Amino acid sequence: GAGVSQSPSNKVTEKGKDVELRCDPISGHTALYWYRQSLGQGLEFLIYFQGNSAPDKSGLPSDRFSAERTGGSVSTLTIQRTQQEDSAVYLCASELGRGLGGYTFGSGTRLTVV
Amino acid sequence: ILNVEQSPQSLHVQEGDSTNFTCSFPSSNFYALHWYRWETAKSPEALFVMTLNGDEKKKGRISATLNTKEGYSYLYIKGSQPEDSATYLCAFLTGNQFYFGTGTSLTVIP
Numbered sequence: 001g002a003g004v005s006q007s008p009s010n011k012v013t014e015k016g017k018d019v020e021l022r023c024d025p026i027s028g029h030t031a032l033y034w035y036r037q038s039l040g041q042g043l044e045f046l047i048y049f050q051g052n053s054a055p056d057k058s059g060l061p062s063d064r065f066s067a068e069r070t071g072g073s074v075s076t077l078t079i080q081r082t083q084q085e086d087s088a089v090y091l092c093a094s095e096l097g098r099g100l101g102g103y104t105f106g107s108g109t110r111l112t113v114v
Numbered sequence: 115i116l117n118v119e120q121s122p123q124s125l126h127v128q129e130g131d132s133t134n135f136t137c138s139f140p141s142s143n144f145y146a147l148h149w150y151r152w153e154t155a156k157s158p159e160a161l162f163v164m165t166l167n168g169d170e171k172k173k174g175r176i177s178a179t180l181n182t183k184e185g186y187s188y189l190y191i192k193g194s195q196p197e198d199s200a201t202y203l204c205a206f207l208t209g210n211q212f213y214f215g216t217g218t219s220l221t222v223i224p
Contacts (some may be wrong), residue, residue, distance in 0.1 A: 035158075045158075089213075093214075104216060105213075105214035107213065
């Protein structure tokens with residue numbers, strides 16, 4: 001696609017429910033990154049994929065968070081048993097290949113846990 | 115879709131040189147402009163949050179200016195050092211949504 005597409009753009013969920021966030025990167029971009037921005041805080045790195053592999057999962061804040069990428073394309077970030085502190089904007093970015101540049105951010109999913 | 119542009123896309127400078135780059139953004143519905151120093155697969159380091167037209171901010175050898183009427187911000191690095199090598203990313207905040215530029219990749223050659 002022409003840009004990085006994230007869905008949904010907004011999600012309100014009840015505490016304890018699971019949510020799934022989707023990122024559709026630019027076609028041909030092999031590297032994909034997930035970040036989140038909480039209210040009043042900077043960007044926090046969560047996880048990155050090179051192809052379908054995630055070499056480093058240490059940025060995920062807890063074991064309730066998981067991510068996968070299939071076919072070297074779409075990625076989903078899943079948050080199980082959501083908590084209020086999970087409320088944030090979840091941003092996805094893709095890059096031609098890690099370190100190769102052309103990184104482009106999606107417009108994010110705003111998650112609100114009530 | 116809002117367009118936030120950064121230029122140049124990449125830059126190589128010699129140690130000790132001063133340099134600057136640009137972030138251009140829409141001049142309407144401005145709320146804030148953020149500058150980040152970013153190494154991919156790490157959490158970006160927030161440099162500045164700029165909100166007022168004419169703002170000038172400084173952090174060590176790095177400074178930034180803001181012109182909201184014409185829609186641009188400059189980031190300056192004085193006396194570049196190899197440790198300044200990174201991607202510098204700007205993000206335009208309007209309403210409750212961020213729009214990111216694609217970054218300027220800076221390499222400082224010792």
